[in-house]
Amino acid sequence: MPEPRVKTDRCGMQQTRDAHYSTSTRTKISAAESSERRAYGLLAERRAAVRRVASDVAESRDFHEYTVRSLLSERTDLKAQVGLNGLLTELTETRGLGWSELARLVGVSVPAVRKWRMGGDIKTPRLASLSRLAALLELLSAEGVQDPVAWLSLPVDGEGGVTKSEIFKGGQAADLLLYAKRELSQQDLLARSGLTAAPPSRNTLVRAEDGHLSIVPTAT
Amino acid sequence: MTQILEAPRAASELYLARGDEVPPYRPVMTGDVFADVDIPGVEDTEGDDEKLAMVVAHPCTMRDGRKLKPRLSVVRVITYKVITLSEWPRRHIHLLPVPDLAGSSDEDEDEDGSSKAAEPTTHHAAIFELRGRVETSSLDLAKRRACLTEEGVAYLHQRMCHSDTRHPPLVRELMAAFAGVFAEIEEWQEWNETLIDPVVFGDPVAVSEALDRLAVEFDAALSKSHAYGKKSSTLRDDLDDPTKRANAHRRISVLRKERLQQQSKAG
Numbered sequence: 001m002p003e004p005r006v007k008t009d010r011c012g013m014q015q016t017r018d019a020h021y022s023t024s025t026r027t028k029i030s031a032a033e034s035s036e037r038r039a040y041g042l043l044a045e046r047r048a049a050v051r052r053v054a055s056d057v058a059e060s061r062d063f064h065e066y067t068v069r070s071l072l073s074e075r076t077d078l079k080a081q082v083g084l085n086g087l088l089t090e091l092t093e094t095r096g097l098g099w100s101e102l103a104r105l106v107g108v109s110v111p112a113v114r115k116w117r118m119g120g121d122i123k124t125p126r127l128a129s130l131s132r133l134a135a136l137l138e139l140l141s142a143e144g145v146q147d148p149v150a151w152l153s154l155p156v157d158g159e160g161g162v163t164k165s166e167i168f169k170g171g172q173a174a175d176l177l178l179y180a181k182r183e184l185s186q187q188d189l190l191a192r193s194g195l196t197a198a199p200p201s202r203n204t205l206v207r208a209e210d211g212h213l214s215i216v217p218t219a220t
Numbered sequence: 221m222t223q224i225l226e227a228p229r230a231a232s233e234l235y236l237a238r239g240d241e242v243p244p245y246r247p248v249m250t251g252d253v254f255a256d257v258d259i260p261g262v263e264d265t266e267g268d269d270e271k272l273a274m275v276v277a278h279p280c281t282m283r284d285g286r287k288l289k290p291r292l293s294v295v296r297v298i299t300y301k302v303i304t305l306s307e308w309p310r311r312h313i314h315l316l317p318v319p320d321l322a323g324s325s326d327e328d329e330d331e332d333g334s335s336k337a338a339e340p341t342t343h344h345a346a347i348f349e350l351r352g353r354v355e356t357s358s359l360d361l362a363k364r365r366a367c368l369t370e371e372g373v374a375y376l377h378q379r380m381c382h383s384d385t386r387h388p389p390l391v392r393e394l395m396a397a398f399a400g401v402f403a404e405i406e407e408w409q410e411w412n413e414t415l416i417d418p419v420v421f422g423d424p425v426a427v428s429e430a431l432d433r434l435a436v437e438f439d440a441a442l443s444k445s446h447a448y449g450k451k452s453s454t455l456r457d458d459l460d461d462p463t464k465r466a467n468a469h470r471r472i473s474v475l476r477k478e479r480l481q482q483q484s485k486a487g
Contacts, residue, residue, distance in 0.1 A: 098465070153462050203393055
């Protein structure tokens with residue numbers, strides 16, 4: 001469509017372009033402009049629809065996250081009812097945690113765990129940590145994680161990176177569950193943890209002639 | 221300023237057990253502190269009244285199979301001035317600070333059970349220069365004063381390696397290299413504690429013989445080959461692999477229970 005020439009009158013006011021086109025051309029221009037206005041209107045409606053859908057998805061995601069957190073919380077409460085001895089048995093004999101690993105995950109010393117085993121008292125926050133650990137391992141298993149204890153010990157990404165057990169110790173069991181369900185990305189999991197990965201190691205473990213592991217520079 | 225060496229967040233991170241908490245049936249391990257140990261070639265020094273010595277031999281090479289090597293490397297542990305945690309990375313680089321050696325885990329926790337990140341109040345130090353080899357028979361389990369955690373042993377070897385070579389390995393790498401051995405020692409301790417016959421208590425010779433028998437059984441259990449997928453493996457190999465360690469712990473737990481049942485029936 002050619003750009004209409006704009007004429008000005010003696011007062012400098014622009015005259016409308018209509019004055020320069022034939023009737024049929026003016027009709028065509030009007031039709032095109034109407035069509036364009038309709039298209040923009042449709043586009044605006046669709047943008048609004050997309051925004052509504054995005055909002056629904058975000059709400060739905062928030063609701064789902066809330067559901068997962070509630071599930072973990074309920075399972076934790078159930079596990080607390082199992083009692084200290086039951087929890088220790090479940091975590092070591094059923095799940096395969098070593099005593100030092102268990103102490104590390106729950107944030108206590110090995111002698112403290114030993115005292116629990118001998119019938120010593122456990123403080124409420126520690127019982128809650130044990131219950132939460134048992135609940136998480138059970139729910140991870142339900143999600144198809146074959147060996148939840150091994151899964152927890154491994155880094156989220158790359159060697160020397162933040163391990164999932166560190167994220168658990170940071171109080172983010174629910175985020176780990178969301179990650180296992182693939183509802184939280186690796187990036188978001190790490191961002192939420194606030195933990196920074198150690199610089200990548202330049203070394204690797206190699207089994208030496210005597211059958212034991214040596215730490216050697218990684219071949220480049 | 222560049223940090224040369226790493227430091228624990230709290231002194232309590234170093235210790236698996238101290239004083240009365242030291243498990244009597246835990247096999248000798250790197251980082252164990254024994255009293256009344258003479259170290260050939262190491263002169264007397266101020267602060268060594270108790271003749272404390274720390275085993276520094278590497279966890280992976282301190283045994284031939286299940287038996288401790290006849291001699292192990294140890295370093296003298298002496299009383300020392302207090303070294304704060306902030307000093308660890310760049311100062312006192314020719315020793316391992318051994319804070320609160322006479323402390324206990326009760327002092328390490330707050331009322332709500334959280335660990336105290338308190339600075340140490342008493343102090344010893346393991347001096348790398350005062351190093352020698354001792355007969356393992358001179359390491360009396362009844363005089364064991366402390367056992368270190370994996371972290372504690374890693375800090376020891378990082379500092380010792382830097383002192384010897386000016387090149388410190390990372391604590392996490394050291395821990396990864398000997399995690400399997402620590403897992404095995406823990407299971408061995410559990411095996412001893414569960415299966416030692418109470419009739420031998422009070423008789424050191426009988427206890428020693430009982431522990432030797434249990435060591436043979438435990439070693440046999442860990443060395444037995446089993447199928448793992450298309451390959452064969454042993455429980456010892458599985459403990460060495462972080463992806464298989466939990467499964468190994470479960471299987472050893474089952475073996476221990478079976479052995480206990482056999483023992484009960486025989487008794």
